[in-house]
Amino acid sequence: MGTIRAAAFYGSRTSMLAGIVDADEAKAAELGRQYHAPAFSNLSTALRALPNVRAVWICTPTPLHTESIKEAMEAGLAVGIEKPVAIQTDDIRLCYQWAAEKNVPLYCSFQRRIDPSYVQLLQTVKEGKIGDIRSVRAVFRDHPVPSLEFLRLGGDIFHDLVVHDADFIMHLLQETPSSVYATGSAFHPSLRAHRIIDTAHCLLHFPSGVLASIELSRSSPYGYDQRIEVCGTEGMLYIKNELNTHVVSVTAAGGIAHANPVNSFPERFARAYVMEVEDFGKILNGKSAPTITCEDSINSTRVAQACGRSVIDGRPVPL
Numbered sequence: 001m002g003t004i005r006a007a008a009f010y011g012s013r014t015s016m017l018a019g020i021v022d023a024d025e026a027k028a029a030e031l032g033r034q035y036h037a038p039a040f041s042n043l044s045t046a047l048r049a050l051p052n053v054r055a056v057w058i059c060t061p062t063p064l065h066t067e068s069i070k071e072a073m074e075a076g077l078a079v080g081i082e083k084p085v086a087i088q089t090d091d092i093r094l095c096y097q098w099a100a101e102k103n104v105p106l107y108c109s110f111q112r113r114i115d116p117s118y119v120q121l122l123q124t125v126k127e128g129k130i131g132d133i134r135s136v137r138a139v140f141r142d143h144p145v146p147s148l149e150f151l152r153l154g155g156d157i158f159h160d161l162v163v164h165d166a167d168f169i170m171h172l173l174q175e176t177p178s179s180v181y182a183t184g185s186a187f188h189p190s191l192r193a194h195r196i197i198d199t200a201h202c203l204l205h206f207p208s209g210v211l212a213s214i215e216l217s218r219s220s221p222y223g224y225d226q227r228i229e230v231c232g233t234e235g236m237l238y239i240k241n242e243l244n245t246h247v248v249s250v251t252a253a254g255g256i257a258h259a260n261p262v263n264s265f266p267e268r269f270a271r272a273y274v275m276e277v278e279d280f281g282k283i284l285n286g287k288s289a290p291t292i293t294c295e296d297s298i299n300s301t302r303v304a305q306a307c308g309r310s311v312i313d314g315r316p317v318p319l
Contacts, residue, residue, distance in 0.1 A: 001082050002059040003031065004266055008274045009057070010035040014281025018053050021046050043068070047075050054078060055104075055284055057277075061153050062160075066091045069106070070098060078104040080280045084163055084304075085297045092301060096294035105283050107276075108292045110300075112168040114279065115272040117239045121230065122172055124237055131234030133173065136212040138165040139227045141220035143264055145198075148190050157184065157197050157216050158304040165214045165228065167292075167300040169204065172230070176299050177204040177212075181316040182307035188219065202307050205316070223261030224268050242268045 002022065009017040020039045022028035032039030040046035047053065055078035058068045066086045072079050079099070085092045085108050099106035112118040125133065140161050170176055184200035186192040198218035205211060217225075229238040241261040249257045262268050282288040306317040 004273050005057050005059055005080075005277065006031050006035050006037075008277035010037075011274070012277050012281055014278050015055070015284060018050050019046050021056075043071055047077075055080065055280070057280070058082065061150075062087055063153065066095060069095045073098045073102050073104060076102055076104065078107070078284055080107040080109065080276075082109050083167075083297075084108075084159060084301050087159065087301070089298045089301055089305075092297050093294060096297070105290050107280050107283060107290045108297050109276055110164060110167045110292055110296075111269045111272040111276060112164055113171065113292065114275045115269060118168060118228075121228070121237050121239060125172060125230060125232070129235065130230065130232030130237055133210055133230060133232050135210060135231045136169050136172070137229045137231075138169065138212070138214045139225055140165060140214065141217040141225035143220040143222075143224045143261075145188070145218050148194070151191065151196050151218075152194055156304075156308070157200050157218065158182070158202075158307040159301070161216050162200075162202055162214055162307055163300040163304050166202075166204070166303040167296065168228075169212045169214075170299055170303075171296070173206055173208065173210055173212075175206050175208060175210075177303065177319055178207050179205045179316045179318045180303055180306040180310055181205075182310040183314075184216075184311050191218070197311065200307070200311070202310075203316075204303065220261075224264045225261055226268055 006017060006020060009015060017035055017037050019037050020028050020031045021043050023041055025041045028039035028041060038049065040049065043056065056072045057080035058065060059082055060068050062084060065081060069079050069081065085095050096106055142161065180202060182200055182202040184197035186195065186197050188198050191198050200216045202214040203211065225241060227239060227241060229236065244259040244262055247258065279288060283290060302319055306319055310317045
């Protein structure tokens with residue numbers, strides 16, 4: 001994610017890339033050369049060298065988020081952060097408390113909130129074109145399989161994947177689930193040895209009666225599979241996969257054929273990542289405010305935690 005954000009800030013119209021920080025000095029130097037920015041091995045050194053910096057965007061592993069946010073905010077800096085803000089809800093609330101005390105924005109990235117297709121789906125629902133929502137079905141099949149190191153450090157399937165669709169679905173419905181049921185399996189031997197789930201299904205039951213299902217997989221052999229379907233009393237909306245090309249072949253011998261989905265998230269959400277950086281710049285310039293709140297961040301993490309408990313307990317977990 002650091003490479004993606006560096007590229008977006010380098011080309012930004014609302015902000016300027018001031019420096020790169022990475023504990024891996026070689027990686028920091030490489031990115032610095034690529035985007036013509038000074039490189040540092042830690043944030044404190046960077047801040048001493050760059051006294052006019054107003055904000056940082058944090059792409060560290062999730063377990064390091066709270067510490068990184070605290071260091072940045074103690075220096076009076078605004079913070080952009082990859083989801084989730086923190087692993088524990090108490091830490092999430094603490095991070096937003098620091099932001100309020102320092103009067104600086106804390107911007108959490110949930111790229112579906114700004115992705116044009118998801119925004120259009122949300123707007124169509126708001127306009128009442130499919131009536132009252134009855135059910136939502138989301139599919140998140142990851143590609144390629146992340147490294148074991150990443151999965152062991154902070155990439156459990158619920159905190160890493162389910163939070164994306166859970167956040168969007170709660171935003172869409174304007175309510176939080178009353179209960180969550182999840183079940184999962186580990187098919188990859190290297191993951192099974194560490195008790196890391198790579199396949200899961202989650203069912204969210206909302207107070208309105210709406211049911212939402214989220215299917216998760218760490219192994220999609222054909223590309224990055226990201227779909228959502230919203231069914232209402234007057235119709236249905238769905239978002240299809242982004243494909244490598246949009247040419248469709250129709251022949252008597254071969255039937256209907258098209259390209260596979262794009263490789264992974266940098267390709268699927270490329271436009272959204274750029275839009276988030278531009279949005280962050282507008283916030284820094286006082287032209288906007290973060291739309292994802294402390295409660296939004298907490299609610300998606302609560303869903304992820306409930307999914308984990310449900311797998312262990314084998315029953316629905318109330319929220």
